[in-house]
Amino acid sequence: MTxxxxxxxxxxxxxxxxxxxxxxxxxxxxxxxxxxxxVAAMRARTPERGARVVAKAWADADFKRRLLENGxxxxxxxxxxxxxxxxxxxxxxxxxxxxxxxxLCSCYPRMLLGIPPDWxxxxxxxxxxxxxxxxxxxxxxxxxxLETAIRVHDSTADMRYMVLPMRPAGTEGWSEERLAAxxxxxxxxxxxxxxxx
Amino acid sequence: xxxRFKTGxxxxxxxxxxxxxxxxxxxxxxxxxEIERLCGSFPNPxxxxxxxxxxxxxxxxxxxxxQKEVWPDYRGSPSDVLEVEIFQHWLEKx
Numbered sequence: 001m002t003x004x005x006x007x008x009x010x011x012x013x014x015x016x017x018x019x020x021x022x023x024x025x026x027x028x029x030x031x032x033x034x035x036x037x038x039v040a041a042m043r044a045r046t047p048e049r050g051a052r053v054v055a056k057a058w059a060d061a062d063f064k065r066r067l068l069e070n071g072x073x074x075x076x077x078x079x080x081x082x083x084x085x086x087x088x089x090x091x092x093x094x095x096x097x098x099x100x101x102x103x104l105c106s107c108y109p110r111m112l113l114g115i116p117p118d119w120x121x122x123x124x125x126x127x128x129x130x131x132x133x134x135x136x137x138x139x140x141x142x143x144x145x146l147e148t149a150i151r152v153h154d155s156t157a158d159m160r161y162m163v164l165p166m167r168p169a170g171t172e173g174w175s176e177e178r179l180a181a182x183x184x185x186x187x188x189x190x191x192x193x194x195x196x197x
Numbered sequence: 198x199x200x201r202f203k204t205g206x207x208x209x210x211x212x213x214x215x216x217x218x219x220x221x222x223x224x225x226x227x228x229x230x231e232i233e234r235l236c237g238s239f240p241n242p243x244x245x246x247x248x249x250x251x252x253x254x255x256x257x258x259x260x261x262x263x264q265k266e267v268w269p270d271y272r273g274s275p276s277d278v279l280e281v282e283i284f285q286h287w288l289e290k291x
Binding site: 088104130131133146147148149150151153154155156157158159 | 220
């Protein structure tokens with residue numbers, strides 16, 4: 001076998017990305033610096049942004065009402081930069097458990113949750129989450145009682161979704177910072193629920 | 198374009214198979230659901246994909262379907278539902 005060291009030929013999509021980026025720069029539509037800055041900004045967005053929103057909603061009933069009414073304006077009111085994101089926040093209750101999927105591609109509230117995990121973009125998750133959500137949730141270790149309805153949201157067009165999980169019992173009087181630390185990415189997609197330690 | 202449907206109204210997703218970029222998933226075509234809310238109006242993605250302006254903007258709805266309606270052999274709770282965003286031109290009164 002030829003020793004290629006660490007060299008790997010570019011995949012189809014890597015090649016497409018390089019080609020498109022070079023063309024945009026060559027034609028003066030973007031500069032290399034702008035591309036770099038955007039990539040850095042994308043990497044800097046993490047699920048902590050979403051966790052902050054969830055903790056605020058747990059601690060402030062008025063904010064929660066506004067968040068469920070219009071997710072976009074409520075988050076902007078917190079000073080979060082959302083770009084073109086149109087956010088719908090869906091609330092978990094003892095009666096309803098929500099989960100998010102995009103069967104057509106991989107639509108995801110990146111401005112709040114950062115880069116989606118690979119499984120979110122997999123054919124397996126995308127095709128089965130709408131078809132047998134209870135089985136998929138169980139594979140994530142989440143068993144939802146038959147008394148609780150499962151509401152799966154397929155984000156097929158212009159809206160993006162985030163789950164507002166239920167506040168765990170035993171967290172009364174906690175600060176927003178402490179509450180936010182309980183909220184992970186998966187609980188805002190609806191494949192996990194936060195627990196206090 | 199004015200919204201034709203109200204929250205709570207029963208609608209059927211058209212069973213059509215046009216070519217091109219369509220944001221109505223195959224699995225939901227032909228199914229009957231209920232309007233959950235009007236999300237607003239957005240340029241038609243089928244037109245945008247052809248490099249046209251997609252105007253007039255099309256009303257976009259969230260439609261709620263009973264899982265049993267979508268998958269007759271669905272196993273779970275009878276109250277399990279699926280919500281999908283569907284543009285108005287894909288919906289008809291049911």
